[in-house]
Amino acid sequence: MAEKKxxxxxxxxxxxxxxxxxxxxxxxxxxPKALNAIGxxxxxxxxxxxxxxxxxLEKTKLTIAVTLANSTYQAxxxxxxxxxxxxxxxxxxxxxxxxxxxxxxxxxxxxxxxARFTFFNRAVLELCRALRFKPDVIHVNDWHLGLVPxxxxxxxxxxxxxxxxxVLSLHNLAYQGLFPKESFRLCNLPDNLFGKSGVExxxxxxxxxxxxxxxxxLTAVSPTYAKEILAPELGFGLEKILQxxxxxLKGILNGIxxxxxxxxxxxxxxxxxxxxxxxxxxxxRAALLDKxxxxxxxxxxxxxxxxxxxxxxxxxxVARAAEEMMKMDLYLVALGTGQPEYExxxxxxxxxxxxxxxxxxxxxxxxxxxxxxxxxLFLMPSKFEPCGLNQMYSLAYGTVxxxxxxxxxKDSVANWQPASRKGTGFVFKEASAxxxxxxxxxxxxxxxxxxxxxKLVDNGMQQDFTWHKSAKLYLQLYKKVLT
Numbered sequence: 001m002a003e004k005k006x007x008x009x010x011x012x013x014x015x016x017x018x019x020x021x022x023x024x025x026x027x028x029x030x031x032p033k034a035l036n037a038i039g040x041x042x043x044x045x046x047x048x049x050x051x052x053x054x055x056x057l058e059k060t061k062l063t064i065a066v067t068l069a070n071s072t073y074q075a076x077x078x079x080x081x082x083x084x085x086x087x088x089x090x091x092x093x094x095x096x097x098x099x100x101x102x103x104x105x106x107x108x109x110x111x112x113x114x115a116r117f118t119f120f121n122r123a124v125l126e127l128c129r130a131l132r133f134k135p136d137v138i139h140v141n142d143w144h145l146g147l148v149p150x151x152x153x154x155x156x157x158x159x160x161x162x163x164x165x166x167v168l169s170l171h172n173l174a175y176q177g178l179f180p181k182e183s184f185r186l187c188n189l190p191d192n193l194f195g196k197s198g199v200e201x202x203x204x205x206x207x208x209x210x211x212x213x214x215x216x217x218l219t220a221v222s223p224t225y226a227k228e229i230l231a232p233e234l235g236f237g238l239e240k241i242l243q244x245x246x247x248x249l250k251g252i253l254n255g256i257x258x259x260x261x262x263x264x265x266x267x268x269x270x271x272x273x274x275x276x277x278x279x280x281x282x283x284x285r286a287a288l289l290d291k292x293x294x295x296x297x298x299x300x301x302x303x304x305x306x307x308x309x310x311x312x313x314x315x316x317x318v319a320r321a322a323e324e325m326m327k328m329d330l331y332l333v334a335l336g337t338g339q340p341e342y343e344x345x346x347x348x349x350x351x352x353x354x355x356x357x358x359x360x361x362x363x364x365x366x367x368x369x370x371x372x373x374x375x376x377l378f379l380m381p382s383k384f385e386p387c388g389l390n391q392m393y394s395l396a397y398g399t400v401x402x403x404x405x406x407x408x409x410k411d412s413v414a415n416w417q418p419a420s421r422k423g424t425g426f427v428f429k430e431a432s433a434x435x436x437x438x439x440x441x442x443x444x445x446x447x448x449x450x451x452x453x454x455k456l457v458d459n460g461m462q463q464d465f466t467w468h469k470s471a472k473l474y475l476q477l478y479k480k481v482l483t
Contacts, residue, residue: 003039005039005040005041006039006040006041006136006137006475006478006479006482007040007041007042007133007134007135007136007137008032008035008040008041008042008043008135008136008137008138008139008478009042009043009044009045009124009127009128009133009135009137009138009139010028010031010032010035010042010043010044010045010139011044011045011046011120011124011138011139011140011141011145011148012024012025012027012028012044012045012046012140012141012142012144012145013046013047013102013103013117013120013141013142013144013145014028014046014102015028015029015044015046015082015088016028016029016030016257016260017029018046018052018080018088018090019046019049019051019052019102021102021103022171022172022308023171023221023254023386023387023388023389024141024142024171026254026256026257026260026389027141027169027171027221027254028044028046028141029082029257029260030255030256030257030260030467031255031467031470031471031474032044032082032086032088033082033083033085033086033257033259033467034255034466034467034468034470034471035471035474035475036083036085036086037085037468037471038468038471038472038475039475040475040478042086043086043087043088043089043131043133044082044086044087044088044089045088045089045090045091045123045124045127046088046089046090046091047090047091047093047096047097047102047116047120048078048090048091048092048093048097049097049098049099049100049101049102050097050098050099050100051099051100051101052090054078056080057078057079057080057090058078058079058080059076059077059078060076060077060078060079060089062076062077062127062130062131063075063076063077063130064076064077064091064123064126064127064130065126066119066122066123066126067122067188068115068118068119068122068186068187068188069185069186069188073093073095073096073119074093075091075092075093075123076092077089077090077091077092077127077130078090078092083259089127089131091120091123091124091127093119093123096112096115096116096119097116113177113179114179114180114183114186114205115183115186117143117144117145117147117177117207118147118183118186118187120144120145121145121146121147121148121151122147122151124138124140124145124148125138125148125151125152125161128160128161128164129160129161134160134161134163134164135161135164136164136165136478136482137164137165137166137167137478137481137482138152138164138165138166138167139166139167139169139474139478140166140167140168140169140211140215141168141169141171142169142170142171142172142175142208143175143176143177143207143208143211144177144207145168145207145211146168146177146206146207146208146209146210146211146212147187147199147207147210147211148166148211149166149168149210149211149213149214149215149216150187150189150193150198150199150210150211150213150214151189152164152165152166152214153214154189154190154193165216165217165478165481165482166211166214166215166216166217167215167216167217167218167219167474167477167478167481168211168212168215168217168218168219169218169219169220169221170208170212170218170219170220170221170225170229170386171221171386171387172386173208173229173234173235173236173238173386174236174312175208176201176206176207176208176209176236176237176238177206177207177208178201178202178204178205178206178207179204179205179207180204180205181194181200181203181204181205183204183205184199184200184205187199187205197213198210198213199213201237202237208238209238209241212238212241212242212245213241213245215248216248216481217248217249217250217477217480217481218242218245218248218249218250219249219250219251219252219474219477220249220250220251220252220386221251221252221253221254221386221387221407221408222251222252222253222254222386222387222407222408222410222411222412223251223252223253223411224251224406224407224408224410224411225251225385225386225387225407225408226249226250226251227251228384228406228407229242230242230243230246234384250473250477252470252473252474252477253387253408253411253412253465253470254387254389254392254408254470255392255465255466255467255468255469255470255471256389256392256393256396256465256466256467257466257467258466258467261369261372261392261393261396261397262396263280263281263373263396263397263398266369266373268365268366268369268370269284269369269370269373269374270283270284270287270370271283271284271287271373273373273398275398275458275461275462278398278457278461281373281374281397281398284370284373284374285302285374285375285376286374287370287374288302288333288358288370288371288373288374288375289302289331289333289358289374291358291367291370292333292358292359292360293354293358294331294333294355294356294358295355297329299329299448300329300330300331301330301331301376301377301443301444301447302330302331302333302374302375302376302377303330303331303332303333303375303376303377303378303379303402303440304333304334304371304372304374304375304377304378304379304394304399305332305333305334305335305336305371305378305379306334306335306336306368306371306372306378306390307334307335307336307338307380307390308336308337308338309336309337309338309339309342309343309346310338310339310342311339311342311383312382312383312384313338313380313381313382313383313385314380314381314382314383314404314431314436315338315339315342315345315381317381317431317432317433317436318345318379318381318433318436319342319345320433321433321434321436321437321440322345322349324433324437325437325440326349326352326353326356328440328441328444329444330356330377330440330444331356331357331358332349332356332357332358333357333358333359333371333374333375334346334357334358334359334360335359335360335362335363335364335367335368335371336361336362336363337361337362337363343361346359346361347359347361372390372393372394372397372399373397373399375394375399376399376400376447377399377400377401377402377440377443377447378390378391378394378399378400378401378402379401379402379440380401380402380403380404380409381402381403381404381428381431381436382403382404382406382407382409383404383406383431384406384407385403385404385406385407385408385409386407386408387407387408388403388407388408388409388412391403391408391409391412391413391425392412392463392465394425394460395412395413395424395425395460395461395463395465396460396461396463396465397461398457398458398460398461399460400416400424400425400426400443400446400456400457400460401413401424401425401426401460402425402426402428402436402439402440402443403425403426403427403428404427404428404429404431404435404436405427405428405429409427410427412463412465413425413427414427415427416442416446416456418446418452421452421455421459422459423456423459424456424459424460424463425456425460426439426440426442426443426446427439
């Protein structure tokens with residue numbers, strides 16, 4: 001007799017290819033597909049932001065009503081597919097979600113994010129009711145959906161959703177969803193829940209803390225990050241709560257979507273290639289340098305950067321190391337947007353070294369793929385990195401990562417050992433410019449030894465960081481919370 005398919009509702013504030021501000025969007029666009037591929041019945045829910053084109057979305061006949069405090073908001077539901085098996089549902093609410101961006105503008109967060117995401121948390125449950133889809137597990141992500149576990153634990157008796165379990169994935173504890181005490185009234189929860197053993201933190205409504213306390217299971221997006229968040233440095237005030245819930249916390253490394261990131265099939269790169277036939281990579285390198293008006297000296301490695309240009313990603317270290325970096329025989333090609341001081345730093349670096357530095361401020365998915373394919377090295381010097389995906393993309397594309405030993409970077413990149421010819425990249429421990437430079441110098445020296453370099457590239461391309469393995473771990477976790 002066939003095993004009953006587990007029903008999973010996967011809810012996220014961003015899902016590729018519809019909305020993305022960081023790795024969360026990539027995960028939400030890929031993991032549900034991988035879960036369905038191994039036998040789950042997984043559907044996805046997200047808000048319908050104004051920036052999402054409605055062409056190609058199907059408007060359903062479903063309507064949802066959500067009451068926040070004394071106001072009732074009506075919503076409609078659109079649907080599409082992530083792949084042949086994976087349906088995605090969009091909650092359309094004009095007043096709250098018609099704005100183009102998920103969370104705010106360059107000037108700051110939207111001031112009504114408390115109402116917007118309290119609504120979305122409620123709407124996820126109402127969507128299940130409207131669809132007559134009774135999930136075994138509701139898998140929610142980050143602070144944006146931290147109230148779903150609270151609502152599930154406070155359902156009326158005989159509610160349709162009673163028995164559903166919740167799993168909360170922690171992608172980045174630096175963002176916690178803290179709102180004024182007055183925001184609690186939007187939740188329509190019992191007053192006694194606003195306290196230290198409930199949804200309150202620092203006198204505020206705390207979305208993420210609420211989810212951590214009330215979820216049936218917690219995941220962090222890498223095994224190392226699951227350990228790091230138990231200490232004050234990366235716990236951001238939640239470490240004691242996480243320590244109490246330690247038995248319910250599991251680190252599962254994120255994966256990459258092979259339909260999106262595969263040099264053999266990637267339509268966004270000028271020449272496709274594989275581990276067995278890697279000739280196209282040199283052509284991608286030449287095309288990348290040409291795109292950024294740089295010469296192509298084969299003795300100089302191309303160092304790629306695709307990132308948010310913020311301090312968390314280690315760009316203060318890059319700025320301090322820049323003068324020494326520019327003395328080295330290398331090209332630097334960067335794509336990103338972020339804090340104005342780091343955008344200005346890169347603009348200044350390009351002006352001073354136009355023969356060495358290529359730059360595009362902003363985000364462009366096609367250019368991101370071209371940098372991954374055309375670079376020889378990929379620089380990720382993050383101060384902390386819950387998981388990181390670009391180092392995995394780099395390995396798949398035969399691009400050697402230079403990373404700091406933190407979070408998922410530590411879990412996915414093994415330091416190159418020339419004597420044993422083992423390792424997949426260059427890993428440094430200390431969050432400092434000298435440590436970064438030391439790793440970069442080793443990488444540039446290794447690039448000069450073509451035999452060793454070919455082995456290093458091949459080691460990386462042998463790695464399998466697709467979602468298949470991680471999806472199985474999530475399925476095991478779902479089964480565990482249901483027993």
